[in-house]
Amino acid sequence: MAEETPAVQREERAAAEPPVPPASRDEVAELRRENEELLTRLKYLQAEFENYRKRAERDTETILKFAQETLLARLLPVLDELDAAVAKLDGRAGEGVRMVRGNLQKALQAAGLQEVPALGLPFDPYLMDCVQRVPDKGSREGVVKEVVRKGYRYHERVLRPAQVIVVNGGGEANG
Numbered sequence: 001m002a003e004e005t006p007a008v009q010r011e012e013r014a015a016a017e018p019p020v021p022p023a024s025r026d027e028v029a030e031l032r033r034e035n036e037e038l039l040t041r042l043k044y045l046q047a048e049f050e051n052y053r054k055r056a057e058r059d060t061e062t063i064l065k066f067a068q069e070t071l072l073a074r075l076l077p078v079l080d081e082l083d084a085a086v087a088k089l090d091g092r093a094g095e096g097v098r099m100v101r102g103n104l105q106k107a108l109q110a111a112g113l114q115e116v117p118a119l120g121l122p123f124d125p126y127l128m129d130c131v132q133r134v135p136d137k138g139s140r141e142g143v144v145k146e147v148v149r150k151g152y153r154y155h156e157r158v159l160r161p162a163q164v165i166v167v168n169g170g171g172e173a174n175g
Contacts, residue, residue, distance in 0.1 A: 065155060066154065066155070066157070068111055068112070068154075069154050069157070069159065072108060072111060072112075072113050072152075072154055072159060073159055073160065075104075075108065076152060076159070076160055078104070079101070079104060079105065079108070080149065080150070082097060082100065082101035082104065083101065083150070085097045085101075086098050086101055112154055112155050113152055113153070113154055113159070114152065114153045114154075115150055115151070115152055115153075116128070116150070116151035116152060116153055116158070116161070116162045118144045118147050118150075118151065118162040118164050119144055119146070119147050120143060120144060121143070121144055122142050122143055122144075123142050123143070123144055123164065123166045126158065127151060127153075127158060127161055127162060128144065128151060128161050128162045128163070128164045129161045129162070129163050129164070130164060130165075130166045131148055131163045131164065131165065132148075132165045132166070133165070133166050133167070133168035134165055134166075134167065134168060135167075135168050135169075136167045136168075139167040140167065140169070141167055141168065141169030142166060142167065142169075143166070143167045144162075144164045144165070144166055144167075145164075145165050145166065145167050146164065146165040147162055147163070147164055147165075148163040148164060148165060149162065149163040150162055151163070
């Protein structure tokens with residue numbers, strides 16, 4: 001069998017395929033327009049998917065960051081009770097309770113819990129609840145005179161606002 005040249009092979013293929021009528025310029029323009037539309041839609045979908053992926057990643061990070069929030073909120077009354085016990089107990093029993101309270105506080109701080117500072121600071125309604133206003137001529141108005149219940153933050157969120165007594169610059173106490 002003799003070898004055929006590439007030109008002969010092309011002619012044989014062309015003869016085997018039915019002739020395709022040349023496309024009109026309008027059809028070519030229409031196909032190009034459709035091609036551009038599809039490419040544009042693909043780019044939009046790709047951008048939307050990338051935004052979705054980033055948003056889902058941020059949401060997952062937030063969920064993981066605040067996963068312990070409920071548990072910490074449930075442990076705050078235990079911490080309050082240990083504070084009350086430490087204030088009432090003396091001697092060796094008091095030392096043991098102080099040690100347990102200290103260990104619990106260290107563990108909670110390691111998890112991201114922070115006490116809201118309040119005593120002697122100006123009242124901040126985002127971090128504190130005012131439970132009483134008392135007159136005090138010796139202190140500036142609006143300063144926290146006493147902390148009734150400690151407040152706590154978990155990362156940047158207020159987990160529980162501090163309950164405070166605030167100085168009222170006037171003469172009468174309001175409740």
